[in-house]
Amino acid sequence: MEFCAEIKNLTVRFNGETVLYDITANFAKRGITVLLGRSGSGKTTLLRAVNRLNENFPGYEGEGSVRIASAGAIREIYGKGAPEAARIRRGAGMVFQSPNPLPLSLKKNMLLPMELVLGIKGAEAEARMEKYLRGVGLWEEVKDRLNAGALSFSGGQQQRMCLARILALEPDMLLLDEPTASLDKKSSEVIEELLKKLEERMPIIMVSHSLAQAKKLGAHFKVMSGGRIVKEFEREELPRGKDTETFLEELL
Numbered sequence: 271m272e273f274c275a276e277i278k279n280l281t282v283r284f285n286g287e288t289v290l291y292d293i294t295a296n297f298a299k300r301g302i303t304v305l306l307g308r309s310g311s312g313k314t315t316l317l318r319a320v321n322r323l324n325e326n327f328p329g330y331e332g333e334g335s336v337r338i339a340s341a342g343a344i345r346e347i348y349g350k351g352a353p354e355a356a357r358i359r360r361g362a363g364m365v366f367q368s369p370n371p372l373p374l375s376l377k378k379n380m381l382l383p384m385e386l387v388l389g390i391k392g393a394e395a396e397a398r399m400e401k402y403l404r405g406v407g408l409w410e411e412v413k414d415r416l417n418a419g420a421l422s423f424s425g426g427q428q429q430r431m432c433l434a435r436i437l438a439l440e441p442d443m444l445l446l447d448e449p450t451a452s453l454d455k456k457s458s459e460v461i462e463e464l465l466k467k468l469e470e471r472m473p474i475i476m477v478s479h480s481l482a483q484a485k486k487l488g489a490h491f492k493v494m495s496g497g498r499i500v501k502e503f504e505r506e507e508l509p510r511g512k513d514t515e516t517f518l519e520e521l522l
């Protein structure tokens with residue numbers, strides 16, 4: 271199996287407290303990997319280790335190796351010789367639990383990162399904005415309101431915009447931290463359908479608290495507990511039908 275991320279002996283501490291204990295795990299290039307586990311088990315910290323976001327928090331200390339695939343090569347993202355964090359975060363784009371638009375127009379939310387990160391502006395950036403807003407099924411809904419404040423859109427629309435904003439930077443993989451946690455059922459379903467399409471194009475690692483969602487989207491599963499991965503399995507190993515959620519629930 272090909273991997274988008276390979277983690278070896280990863281330990282993470284905040285203010286001297288260990289949060290991840292000596293984790294070794296590989297993440298598949300194809301199919302969505304779902305991280306499951308109870309609150310506080312370390313899922314978000316593990317996800318943030320894949321794009322070096324943990325180091326932005328005070329008291330962070332980390333050891334071990336994380337290698338991620340980018341442009342046909344797999345390379346170490348920590349230590350000497352590693353690319354700078356901004357480049358890593360562009361390659362491993364992250365979407366958070368709650369939509370996080372900038373308090374600017376929707377259009378600026380889309381165009382600013384393209385200009386700052388990729389140096390793309392003008393007609394090229396506008397064409398890219400349309401392409402990715404269409405990709406998340408948002409273009410028809412927002413095309414006449416591009417100059418309206420991003421925060422004036424619904425939660426589901428904002429989250430789709432956040433996804434489009436990341437996708438417009440053409441990342442190598444997506445890291446999703448409970449991307450539907452703040453959304454209603456219908457908006458969640460729209461995002462889930464999008465993720466099903468996106469998984470054909472790029473690796474996705476996703477934290478989910480919803481067992482129904484995990485069952486719907488996951489190809490690979492990793493269960494965390496107390497800062498460790500305690501179980502890993504594949505979709506084929508899930509029992510069929512109604513038993514699936516009971517099976518997952520018993521693991522948590």
Ligand SMILES: Nc1ncnc2c1ncn2[C@@H]1O[C@H](COP(=O)(O)OP(=O)(O)OP(=O)(O)O)[C@@H](O)[C@H]1O
Nearest residue numbers: 284289307308309310311312313314315316327328
């Ligand atoms: N920036 C930080 N500073 C201090 N402690 C942190 C930080 N981030 C995470 N932790 C601690 O690490 C542990 C794991 O947190 P993490 O957010 O990774 O868990 P989680 O499984 O994603 O939880 P949830 O499902 O509630 O989001 C918790 O005890 C948390 O308090």
